[in-house]
Amino acid sequence: MVFEIGDWTQAEALEFTTREWAAHPEPPEVVWAPFDVVLVARRAPDEVAIGAAFGVVIGGVGELKQLLVRHGDDRKGVGSALLREFERRCRERGCHALRLETGDYQARPFYERHGFGVAAALANDRFGRTVFIMTKPLQAQFQGATTAPSHVVR
Numbered sequence: 595m596v597f598e599i600g601d602w603t604q605a606e607a608l609e610f611t612t613r614e615w616a617a618h619p620e621p622p623e624v625v626w627a628p629f630d631v632v633l634v635a636r637r638a639p640d641e642v643a644i645g646a647a648f649g650v651v652i653g654g655v656g657e658l659k660q661l662l663v664r665h666g667d668d669r670k671g672v673g674s675a676l677l678r679e680f681e682r683r684c685r686e687r688g689c690h691a692l693r694l695e696t697g698d699y700q701a702r703p704f705y706e707r708h709g710f711g712v713a714a715a716l717a718n719d720r721f722g723r724t725v726f727i728m729t730k731p732l733q734a735q736f737q738g739a740t741t742a743p744s745h746v747v748r
């Protein structure tokens with residue numbers, strides 16, 4: 595067989611993979627089409643943006659890609675409010691779990707306060723640091739999924 599590799603759009607790739615792997619055993623309420631959740635926190639009354647959170651809901655999991663509060667506006671509840679709203683949107687779309695990555699120099703304790711647990715620790719990233727994959731079950735039957743670190747990849 596002769597073939598070549600080229601570029602495609604995300605939409606084309608998604609349509610192809612959904613069509614070619616249509617007989618998925620998941621329950622019908624699990625939605626595989628990605629849905630973006632993009633949130634901003636604006637200061638009142640001037641509406642200056644002081645924080646942002648964005649992620650994607652896919653396959654019943656809400657993946658938080660980024661959460662950032664502006665220097666000087668941190669530690670005032672903004673990050674917690676953004677995270678709570680991200681979780682609310684994910685629950686609204688039927689998610690059974692949240693997932694994120696955070697570096698050992700970032701915000702693991704913050705996420706632990708919000709009910710996340712470390713599912714895996716990836717040691718020695720390209721800066722020699724450890725990255726934690728953290729999860730939070732949103733439904734009782736998935737609670738066993740969040741435990742102490744289950745493995746370390748070196």
Ligand SMILES: CC(C)(COP(=O)(O)OP(=O)(O)OC[C@H]1O[C@@H](n2cnc3c(N)ncnc32)[C@H](O)[C@@H]1OP(=O)(O)O)[C@@H](O)C(=O)NCCC(=O)NCCS
Nearest residue numbers: 661662663668669670671672673674695696700701703704
């Ligand atoms: C982490 C971050 C989103 C938290 O938002 P925030 O608005 O500051 O947090 P809140 O005010 O809602 O909550 C404060 C509490 O969370 C915890 N917390 C917040 N930031 C923390 C950090 N960097 N490390 C450890 N704990 C932290 C503390 O318990 C804190 O309570 P305290 O002020 O009484 O000590 C924000 O500090 C930030 O943007 N940091 C830089 C970017 C970053 O690390 N983002 C996460 C990438 S995965």
